[in-house]
Amino acid sequence: MKTIINPPYSDWEKYAKRPAFPAEDLEEKVASVLEKVRLEGDSALKNFTLAFDKVNVENIKVSSSEIEIACAEVSTELKDAIAIAVNNIKVFHESQQINEAIVETISGVECWRKSVAIEKVGLYIPGGSAPLFSTILMLGIPAKIAGCKKIILCTPPDENGKINPAILFTATFLGIEEIYKVGGAQAIGAMAFGTETVPKVDKIFGPGNQYVTKAKELVQKTGIAIDLPAGPSEVLVIADSSADADFVAADLLSQTEHGADSQVVLLSNSAELMEEVKVSLNNQLQLLPRASVAEKALENSFFVLLNTINECVDFSNLYAPEHLILAIDNAELFAGKIKNAGSVFLGNYSCESAGDYASGTNHTLPTNGYAKSYSGVSLDSFVKKITFQKITKKGIQNIGKTIEIMAEAEQLLAHKNAVSIRLKKLQDEK
Amino acid sequence: MKTIINPPYSDWEKYAKRPAFPAEDLEEKVASVLEKVRLEGDSALKNFTLAFDKVNVENIKVSSSEIEIACAEVSTELKDAIAIAVNNIKVFHESQQINEAIVETISGVECWRKSVAIEKVGLYIPGGSAPLFSTILMLGIPAKIAGCKKIILCTPPDENGKINPAILFTATFLGIEEIYKVGGAQAIGAMAFGTETVPKVDKIFGPGNQYVTKAKELVQKTGIAIDLPAGPSEVLVIADSSADADFVAADLLSQTEHGADSQVVLLSNSAELMEEVKVSLNNQLQLLPRASVAEKALENSFFVLLNTINECVDFSNLYAPEHLILAIDNAELFAGKIKNAGSVFLGNYSCESAGDYASGTNHTLPTNGYAKSYSGVSLDSFVKKITFQKITKKGIQNIGKTIEIMAEAEQLLAHKNAVSIRLKKLQDEK
Secondary structure, X not given: XXXXXXXXXXXXXXXXXXXXXOOOOHHHHHHHHHHHHHHHOHHHHHHHHHHHHOOOOOOOEOOXXXXXXXXXXXXXXXXXHHHHHHHHHHHHHHOXXXXXXXXXXXXXXXXXXXXXXXXXXXXXXXXXXXXXXXXHHHHHHHHHHHOOOEEEXXXXXXXXXXXXXXXXXXXXXXXXXXXXXXXXXXXXXHHHHOOOOOOOOOEEEOOOOHHHHHHHHHHHOOOOEEOOOOOOOEEEEEEOOOOXXXXXXXXXXXXXXOOOOOEEEEEEOOHHHHHHHHHHHHHHHHOOOOHHHHHHHHHOOEEEEOOOHHHHHHHHHHHOOOEEEEEOXXXXXXXXXXXXXXXXXXXXXXXXXXXXXXXXXXXXXOOOOHHHOOOOOOHHHHEEEEEEEEEOHHHHHHHHHHHHHHHHHOOOHHHHHHHHHHHHHHHHHO | OEEEEOOOHHHHHHHHOOOOOOOOOHHHHHHHHXXXXXXXXXXXXXXXXXXXXXXXXXXXXXXXXXXXXXXXXXXXXXXXXXXXXXXXXXXXXXXXXXXXXXXXXXXXEEEEEEEEEOOEEEEEOOOOOOOOHHHHHHHHHHHHHHOOOEEEEEEOOOOOOOOOHHHHHHHHXXXXXXXXXXXXXXXXXHHHHOOOOOOOOOEEEOOOOHHHHHHHHHHHOOOOEEOOOXXXXXXXXXXXXXXXXXXXXXXXXXXXXXXXXXXXXXXXXXXXXXXXXXXXXXXXXXXXOOHHHHHXXXXXXXXXXXXXXXXXXXXXXHHOOOEXXXXXXXXXXXXXXXXXXXXXXXXXXXXXXXXXXOOOOOOOOOOOOHHHOOOOOXXXXXXXXXXXXXXXXXXXXXXXXXXXXXXXXXXXXXXXXHHHHHHHHHHHHO
């Protein structure tokens, strides 16, 4: 863990850059997986599942009896917790439903927007040791609120050909019934092109490893929308002397357990607090089962001591963190100065894991500095906003001349004529 | 112009596909332009401008005296027309400003979203014979309303090294003062990487030829956001016997003059109307200065006769047109059934060119079927929606247990610990 003391502003950009983990031949490998899926459909999916997940899957689609058995296996305690999280996430995402008014921009010209659900969406949920069922909540709940007609889910099977019961329960709880046992780049290909079993979708959501991420980037070129460009998870904490060092250390550590490529950053105007956090970090680290992963992530991470909290905010805006915790006095005042961040947590009791699971906000957020120009997933991600306009005879008479002049100046005379022909007809009607 | 009569549903998908215009080596060529710009900055820009635009540009940035002279050259008539258009576009895009409420998802847990402007945006405006100053309105007005701090504009110079006066006037009228004489893929590279003269931006907007489009796709991989994936412009008209055949023909033709790769489609339940439109189309075509371009575009285009307007709407939803004109009785009723479209025009007097220039809606829209999952440009395109949350001691006590259970089930124990450590402290406080 590096500590940087009052770096000159000219160095900030350098520190705000994320560490790079280039992967050899990644694009080539992923492109070949996608091409095979496009050409060979289900049989390619089965072959890749055998090769990568080490299991022979006969039925790609999860059966209703598999779902029934899985739901019975999930503890009541976990079911109850999921129900509470669902409620909070639903309340917050439902508040994002907005009916926009019809606007008469000039007499006789009415314009409006309407949110219309994306018809077919595909959710990708990674497998591996930890079943990320919370991501199903973050994608499935807004998809349901938006009214997406087809919501499918792909997730890789374990070596026994099974899906973690918590994943099957959570999907079913939300009313997502089309679940496919396929992971990796091949799952992205299946949802992008469609196979005999897996339907083609219009937009693909969800996190994944570098293969999944690259596959999403590549299928985007073929017209499939994706939620966000992805990178390793990260948190930036701004803390002053009012912060609780144990809490700060715990929040930093919670982000390191995602993977060795995660990055955590602490900015502070208090050298004392920084020292306390370091001590607490080392103490808490020893107790973690994933300590070795966390230790690796800490190697990419750093602390910066700056003169003021305002400077910390400026640095954070340059860094554009996925998660930003303001463990400072007057957090709400400084929140108004945040220009670039995915999700912001105010005060000592707003820990990032609350937003990851149950407070109501979405946890699918822009990483890697993308928060400068991308929003996290929200209800907006599952709809298109279609514009409508209705122009009356009076309306075209009001703006017709304007359009004619502009179209002519752009040398688009057929555009001009579409107006002229209408104005003439109205003239003749008189 | 092909006419298809009552095609079976199984053929619809085939007709809804856009014609492909593959370009050899496009990606390779564009990637090499981008790389040169990244490495050599301004000198690469000047070299490419000499090679492609046939002019030696000494100062890439347009000077204030150039702007002054240009503004004096624009006619008062055009200035007045632009002012009316600006007003309508402003009214509609200002109506998209929404302050979302703070939501208490559970007692002690407050969540909200805030729209924050993307700091630096770059607008690309194509050059060539027709100066597309209207696109400056469509991008510059929402950028200004959003409050983007830096708005720059790149557009290629003509062979005398000049920018069309209407472009300079329009930009200046909106308060956009940083204008650079550079076009093509090199302009996209300049805005993506920054050069000595052109600043790096966070998001790039604007239309362009295949080189510009490919360059936008490629820089997206480096973390620069773009407005939309682009394709040739298109219109789909649904017309019944109540439509005016001359208007329909004029609307179809207005879209064909954009380029030989544009596509126009007419769907109708009336064979008679279709015949009338064909006759009118041929008559109007003769009068157009760009008739040869229009004729080529008509070769990619087709008419489909279907049984009912409902079938026409279903076909249109499959096609997902950029522009959709409903020249039918009860247009408003059918508007509710539109699932996929960029912008919809209702009734006989809502011509597409109104939306292109002056009604208030945006004309930067998803083409090529992207309307299934993408929205057109709006105020939303110039902001990020950042989520915030504030959790009180009471709040973490309310949802702490839920988070602990879920984090443990996902085997993310550091996430769990960030909550446990807070709950314990509150316990100890008692």
